[in-house]
Amino acid sequence: MMDLVWDMDYHRSQDTAEMPVFTELQAEMWDLDSEADDTPMPEKFTTYQDIQSEDWDVDDEVQEVPTLHPACLEFLSDPKAQRFLDLYTIGNLLGSGGFGSVYEGVRRKDGQQVAIKHIRKDGSELYITAPGETCKLHLEVALMQMLSKPPHCQYVLQLVDWFEMDNSLLLVLERPIPCMDVYELLLSEGGTLSEVLAKMIMLQVIHLSLWSLFG
Known part of the structure; x- marks a missing residue:
């Protein structure tokens, strides 16, 4: 079973190396979305870094985990x-x-x-x-x-x-810090995701699928 998270730490050191593939996938998805109305593809896509500064409703500071474990376990x-x-x-x-x-x-x-x-x-x-x-x-x-x-x-x-x-x-x-799962992200966005966020999540799924198949 694979455990997927919306990782707020995007491993910035890998951004430059992966940008051509990421942009190519963005352009392909834009073409599919815009085929019907002939909407021109923008010169620059919104990137992960562009939305990192938004309020994700998560604690920025890592909270110390208590030493005492719950007795109910x-x-x-x-x-x-x-x-x-x-x-x-x-x-x-x-x-x-x-x-x-x-x-x-x-x-x-x-x-x-x-x-x-x-x-x-x-x-x-x-x-x-x-x-x-x-x-x-x-x-x-x-x-x-x-x-x-x-x-x-x-x-x-x-x-x-x-x-x-x-x-x-x-x-x-x-455990990436800070992070939230997709359901929490959905709730934090009022029950619906913007097109930009939805595409970014799907791009992560596509990237993972390709990695699982081809390494």
Whole structure:
């Protein structure tokens, strides 16, 4: 399973190298949109940097994650969770659903902000042997490991670490700061996205799809 986010940090160092492809995709999408009314293509497209200064309704400052984890997290009572607790602190719930629950986290050794995804096992889990591995791994772990190998794609959250217990699976993922998912972005924009933002999101999806196919 791929975890996608609207990453507010666009890795500026890669902007120049990717601009020709990005502009080419923009021009192609403009041609499709404007074919019916013969609208001329603008000399300059709106870029990610042009809209970065807008108010995204997210905190600019990184908030310190509390050391004390929520008592309601049953999986932390598992004796095998101690190795995880020695390496990471866990904080507030970021979101939950059929995919599991995701919490704020911090890596103890360097203060790195992470997202901690908890998946409760129900006996229906799939295990596969990923390329280069000698033993079977949980399907999501195997896929995330494959996606996290170089060359990295900036539109996929990197797998930092993972822990498997008797009844739970923990995935430690990179957590861009600040960031929000597409649903939160939609709500922050009043329920609808501008054409510029919608196109930028679709361009990210296209970029990710091409990277997944061709590397």
